[in-house]
Amino acid sequence: MSLGTTAAAGATDDQAAGLRRLFGATQRRFVALAHNAEVALSTLAIDRLCDAAAALGLHTLVVDAADGAPAPHEMALLDLPSCIEPLSPEVSYLAARGLPIRHVDTRGRCGGFLQAIEHAAPHADLVLVHAGTVDLARLFAEQRMRALLLGADTPRAMTEAYAALKRLSQRPGWLAHDLLIVAEPRGPRTARLGESLAQCAERFLGAVIHDCVVIDPDADPGAAPDARLLQLLRAQLAHDPLPGSAAKPWPQHAGAAH
DSSP, X not given: OOOOOOOOTTOOHHHHHHHHHHHOSSOOEEEEXXXXXXXXXXXXXXXXXXXXXXXXXXXXXXXXXXXXSOOOOTTTTTOGGGGOEEEETTEEEEEOTTTGGGGOOTTSOOHHHXXXXXXXXXXXXXXXXXXXXXXXXXXXXXXXXXXXXXXXSSHHHHXXXXXXXXXXXXXXXOOEEEEEEESOTTXXXXXXXXHHHHHHIIIIIOOEEEEEEEEOTTSOTTSOOOHHHHHHHHHHHHSSXXXXXXXXXXXXXXXXXX
């Protein structure tokens, strides 16, 4: 599997050093990306997140545990480091379908898998875990996470995004989320997609969509990452808006998200 070419042109040593001072020199940061089977270009969204991390000077390990991900290597339970595939200087990849449940404990949690990943990939600054909501709940249990949801310009995709948000709001009780929408930025419905989801989340679940970023499937893959995506990733890494940020729960500033 190829995740495409990462954009490292914007990375600087100063950015990397600053982020490591902020987040801790030895602490890996995890981003929970909820799988959406109705988004055909989910790999593109992962590519863009990796590009943004590279622009911040971070190495990303993509742990692909979604139902449609490739099966893990037969040695994954015995020698996990050997199963991590380097895709570029900025990105590594681990096929992990079905691996979380192989680390389940007596409480039904899979946090041991995250510990195994940390030991297997000490070079990774960011671990992007792409998985279904059940696996995300088992992996991160009661940790304070801000799930990253996926959507697209189809009713089925947004319905599934809402269903994922609802499941994560109920178990493990995550009420703050971010949203990536793969769609034409100037499409006639694009401006309403995230706003409608945010309104439903707040009205029926008491949940919040903090940030919504539209990913243009036709954008030049070699272009610098969108500044809004960079800000979303910074907030994800901190689990909350960065100190000094004036960001408020979306859609109050929905115009900026598009």
